[in-house]
Amino acid sequence: MNQKERRAARGLQIVAVCCCFCLLAVGAGVTYRAMDRGKAGGSETLQKEQPVTAVQSKTIEIAQAEQQREVEKTKEIKETKEAKETKAQPARKNGQPVFAAPLEGEMKVVLGYSTDHAIYDPTLEQYRTNASVSLSAKQGTEVKAAADGVVKEVKKDAQAGNLVRIAHGEDWLTTYGQLADAVAVKEGESVKQGQRIGTVAAPTKYGVALGEHLIFAMEQNGEPQNPMEKMKTAE
Structure with a gap:
């Protein structure tokens, strides 16, 4: 191989190496953007899911509070009724008032x-x-x-x-x-x-x-x- 041919071969090698580096750079850039989008997407998903979880939690708390109020209301009505009945009935012994x-x-x-x-x-x-x-x-x-x-x-x-x-x-x-x-x-x-x-x-x-x-x-x-x-x- 003469000197001219060796120079041409070396030029092709340099071009091939440069192409490889370019491809690696492009691939790295694509991968980075994909990862960044993935993180952003995951963050957006969490941001979207978080309010839903909070609303559900709030709904459960409201339901529990309403249930507790109903229990207390029922208890109060029962106690009031019993108090009225007790007030209306005199103390008794052997079936008759004392x-x-x-x-x-x-x-x-x-x-x-x-x-x-x-x-x-x-x-x-x-x-x-x-x-x-x-x-x-x-x-x-x-x-x-x-x-x-x-x-x-x-x-x-x-x-x-x-x-x-x-x-x-x-x-x-x-x-x-x-x-x-x-x-x-x-x-x-x-x-x-x-x-x-x-x-x-x-x-x-x-x-x-x-x-x-x-x-x-x-x-x-x-x-x-x-x-x-x-x-x-x-x-």
């Missing part, structure tokens, strides 16, 4: 309870049955509710004067007669055992011979009961 005396101190009966036989009424000067008891008490003496209940009636009666009727649940009723005009309760009002409902007044003409007194009566399901047998000292 009644306290409507007057403080020792009580003197001036006209007793008697529904099975007639007893003498000194005011009317005759024998008759009596579905209540008349308890001696001076004017101004406080009269108290015998048990928890709801005031069913407040009215003025010709024979019993001002009277108050209190319902104790659905089955029991107490009546307080010969009260002063300034009655301390009104119809529909809830009262507690021992709460002041009024004071004793002067007797009407139908009970004047008994002196100053309180008329006290009890009923169970509309049937008269002897108050002296049902009353218990409030503990």
